[in-house]
Amino acid sequence: MIVALAFTGSAYAAEPAPASTNLAAGANDGDPEPKLSLPTEADRDAWRHGGFRMGLGAEYGDMVGLEGAPSGRLLGFLLRLGARLDPDWSLLASLQYARASTAGGLSGLRFSGTIDPTWHVTQHLSLAVGLGFGGIIEGSTGRPDVTPLPGTLASSYTFPSSSPPLPSCTGLGVAGLARAEWTIVLGPRSATSFALEGIGQWTGCVDDTGHVDLDTGQAIVRRQWWPHTGGTLQWMVTWR
Numbered sequence: 001m002i003v004a005l006a007f008t009g010s011a012y013a014a015e016p017a018p019a020s021t022n023l024a025a026g027a028n029d030g031d032p033e034p035k036l037s038l039p040t041e042a043d044r045d046a047w048r049h050g051g052f053r054m055g056l057g058a059e060y061g062d063m064v065g066l067e068g069a070p071s072g073r074l075l076g077f078l079l080r081l082g083a084r085l086d087p088d089w090s091l092l093a094s095l096q097y098a099r100a101s102t103a104g105g106l107s108g109l110r111f112s113g114t115i116d117p118t119w120h121v122t123q124h125l126s127l128a129v130g131l132g133f134g135g136i137i138e139g140s141t142g143r144p145d146v147t148p149l150p151g152t153l154a155s156s157y158t159f160p161s162s163s164p165p166l167p168s169c170t171g172l173g174v175a176g177l178a179r180a181e182w183t184i185v186l187g188p189r190s191a192t193s194f195a196l197e198g199i200g201q202w203t204g205c206v207d208d209t210g211h212v213d214l215d216t217g218q219a220i221v222r223r224q225w226w227p228h229t230g231g232t233l234q235w236m237v238t239w240r
Contacts (some may be wrong), residue, residue, distance in 0.1 A: 016082070044123050053081070056079075056080075057199050058077050059075075060232060060233055061197075063130070063167070064228060064229050070226075071105045074099070077097060078097070079213075086112070089119060091117055092115075093116070100136070104143075104166050105205050108137050109136070123183075127179070127180055133174065134174065134175025134201040135171060135174070136226070150210065153209060153222070154213070159222065171203050171205040173203035176201075176236070181193050189239055189240055191240075194233075195233070197232050197234055199228075200229050200230075201227075201229075202223055203226045206223055
């Protein structure tokens with residue numbers, strides 16, 4: 001009787017705890033199971049989505065007069081607003097303001113506003129053409145006066161050509177551009193770009209003589225049409 005009880009007790013003492021029980025306890029005491037993070041989108045892919053775009057930049061270049069119109073060196077800034085329509089196309093509006101300054105040539109402000117459909121050829125390269133308005137505002141330029149002189153006119157006069165140019169021009173006309181741009185994405189919300197832009201403008205210049213037509217009561221002015229071409233280098237920062 002005593003032997004049987006001793007054998008039974010030793011059997012109970014030698015029996016180990018189940019392994020599954022120890023693993024379950026260890027799992028409950030440790031950290032929770034790790035969760036995989038959601039996939040992230042590359043910044044360059046985010047810029048391919050549709051949405052609003054705004055850019056500010058600077059430009060430097062030349063405005064070359066044709067048929068005797070004066071030329072000038074351009075230095076100014078530009079504002080570009082618009083929308084990315086899809087991965088391949090954007091519709092933008094460009095506003096440019098530049099100081100035109102050359103001895104004996106243009107001396108004043110050159111401005112323009114164009115609508116620019118833009119084709120995104122690759123993730124970096126885009127091509128655009130634009131059409132809109134352009135203008136020139138000059139003050140005193142130092143250019144010599146041309147005949148007919150203001151005091152000799154009894155009514156407004158339009159010159160047959162732009163040579164020799166008026167001593168001062170203030171007017172509007174048609175402007176166009178063609179642009180190739182290289183963009184570098186800085187982050188999900190900002191990018192920088194460098195562009196080479198060709199410009200063309202046909203400006204209707206008006207020079208007020210300071211006299212009035214006695215028959216009509218309207219100001220007597222001299223008019224001249226100035227054709228220009230040229231190009232600028234641009235640097236811009238864009239946000240989305």
